[in-house]
Amino acid sequence: MAEALGLDYWLQWQVLVCALIILIPAVISLNLTIKTSKKQVHQKLKSCDLWLPCWKNLHPKWLLLYRVIAFCFMALLLCQTMVSFGPFIFFYYTQWTVALVLVYFMIGIIVSARGCWIYFKEPFGRVEDREMLVAKDYSKNAHESTTDIKDVGAINSIQQEAGALENLMQSIYHACGGAVMLTDLVFWFILQPLSGDTLTILLGLLHSVNVVFLVLDSAFNNHPFPWSNFTYFVLWSCAYVISQWTVHVFGVVTWWPYPFLELDTPWAPAWYFGLALFHIPCYGLYSLLIKAKDFILSRMSPRTYSSLPSESTEMNIAWSMDNTQ
Template identity: 30%
Template sequence: MTKNVFSRVDLSSFVTGSTEHTWQPTMSAETNIPSYWLNWRFFLCAIFVLTSLFLSSFLIWKYEGPGKRRKRGGGHDHDQREGTGVVYDDETWNTCVRRIHPNWLLGFRVFGFVTLLGLISGNAIADGAGIFIFYTQWTFTLVTIYFGVAALVSINKFRSGDNCHNGVSSRVDEEQGSYRPPIHNENSNVFKASNGHERHNRSTRQVASTLGYIHQILFQTCAGAVLLTDGVFWFIIYPFLTSKDFNLDFFIVIMHSVNAVFLLGETFLNSLRFPLFRISYFVVWTGVFVIFQWIVHACVSFWWPYPFLDLSSSYAPLWYATQTHRPYAAVGLMHVPCFGVFALIVKLKYMWLSKCFSEEP
């Protein structure tokens, strides 16, 4: 059984053998022997993970992309609505407020990429490559990649010179004033169109490139993953670890805070939508992390980065650690509220902007 004990060890001990800076849980059993894997616990966990990946892949196949259209009713081909998975080019580089020029968003993205890259590189140099055994560093790296892709999208638009009007249509901008709400699909899972220009703009807006779709997908994957890592750490893990067993240091605080700050700043500036079906990518991201952990631990026996991943307990299929008093229960189920909270943040942003600018004289 896994003990609820944490010892002071360097994160880089996984690579260098040092034992000075942070913590690791006590090992419960050898993980690189057949008996650890050839049992009912692992097979139930594998069924759960693979089923989640299959359902996520199905949702992606069904909704992702501009070609997924739905008929209104009556079966007429000319009367169709865009699918929820369409991403328009201007959504990837434009701001949600006309008064804020897209170049400010460009600058923020470049600054975010440089800062996050410097922090994750510094963390790797200080503590060794072993940090990448943790989901936290995976997520921080993913957010860094997102800001790099976002900066590239904005730079490409800046170089093309097409963003000088800060909008799709200057006539529509004049009619709507300073706030330019995103044009959403009428059948969107999150938003309804808030103006009368939807049909006009749908026929004139350019669908995003492959890079634009990658940008949108990364944004929504990062949103759920950041809330999961930072929320679980600050509200579950850290409160239940005593100062004797666990001390905060610079990189631990940074890895569980700065990513959220930059992502929220990006969210309040950009004009990206947040269709709910893209929770599938968040689930796939976590599923890949779990499978990676299984493969590594099947090859090398060492401690699990998170106790709820340990497969030695009969409670393993429920995704929490062996003792019922542990504060890690139902971490897998937290994907839904974490993604939903960020979707709510995006929706509240547009509602607030719409209300503020609609009240302007």
Template identity: 35%
Template sequence: MVQWRCSLCFAVVAASVAASLGAIIRKNWQRTTSSSSSTSDPPPEDGIGALWRSCWPGVRPAWLLAFRATAVVALAAVLLWDLRTYDPSIMMYYTEWTLLLEIAYFAVATLCSAHGWLKYYSGSRANQPESNAGLLCRSRADEPDGGAGESAGRLRHFMQIVYQVSAGAVVLTDVVFWGLIVPFMSSAHFSLNAVMGCIHSFNLVFLLIETALNTLAFLWFRIAYFILWTCLYVIAQWIAHACGLIWWPYPFLSPASSWAPLWYFAMALLHFPCYLVYWWIVREKSSCLHKLSDCN
């Protein structure tokens, strides 16, 4: 019976990995085909300036840089607080994996903001002393030349992936935490306290502020990367238990539990509404910006 449940759990994860990889490969092939047959310029939101510009003309690049740097420091401090409160085994939780990913995103975003801020101000002082707020939406930093364009495009692509995976994972983490673990699954390895409350609130608050400020696209097909991220976590848990780990961070991940296949299937399906919620938030922000632009 246990082997049967393990096989079903493995099948759910394997199918998720296969479907996600298939979606990514198909999308990349379509992009390669369309780019080779098109000679038009990429849309503005695909420029390198999207990494450091705000979608709001009144928000200067330096302000976005300051926010991202603050987010790195605050989230890293919460993670350190978490490690001091518990022990390194706390890193076995999906929450901590997601928090590390979010910190990595804000760290890279901070470096991009710093680079773009320097290029923006050096370029505006040297070439456009009469620049105004409109320059915030179109800068020389948006126009990488030579071989730099390809590297910039890869960096933008990487940042968008990490951003969108973080968004979906944060929503999934907080939904499972506040809706399932807190009411029903307290254990010796977990109890609701100040550090847990901060982690499962700061992670979403900082990301929502970032979303309100940035100009990064949020594409639906990148849910595939989000699913792969969770599958990677589950596979890591399996490997850890094969190497001798006794306890499960989340009891429903244990293939030996009676309802394990159903839990795995339910968690796989939960990725879609969690990602959809954040996709809808970004869409509504874009809609609001378009309406304000039309009014002006």
């Protein structure tokens, strides 16, 4: 074990300022997350939102297959990174993010597999049936008026609210959306240009496939991406920084994985505050990608692309009625 940093190091004025920059957003985010969960301000997430593709004619098995491929590739990449650089590679935010995306795809495989089982068990002969099933505000009246749907029991099985696993998957998804942007933007536009080190294929893949795989998943999934879930991204980053401070306090390591985490400089508060603010455009950029996907594809292919779950039922019903005429 490395020698712990001295008490003088932790009593510097900038350490207290940086601690406040970390703790204040963490406490606020945690408080907002708990309040949102208790009050249930937003529409309740449905189980089918996490495994039913946004493309009307696309079978859920293809989303499952994609998630299996993404999981296997990223798991192989992470293992290769550990073999090449050792276990201390997990002191870096990049590996934390890759591991988080890996967990997302792992849970996604379980959720998609369960969804495919329901889909195979309760076959839907018409695209209209599926459109009614994915309607976010599907009501009892709509249920009673749609007597030609093949199996009413299938509606109940798919329209059930998301369980603990689905909600966990959705929370991780929002943390990943901001984290992959933060990881790759910092690496490609700050760390790599300043370091001048030779870029290897492994490092290049490590700082690109995370966002590529997640964006491709977003292109096919039906997840909502509200700004209210920005708190999960903030909590994830705060957890990383707090873990770094903890291992330094106990002398596990004395070196910082990133130069902007170093506290023994009067510029530390500026770095910490700048990175804290940078979380907003990172999350906003991913949110913009989701909105752009919905805006562009719904107009390029309105008869095959289904809007996000936040859209009204009337749009889905109108599409179904128009398709049957």
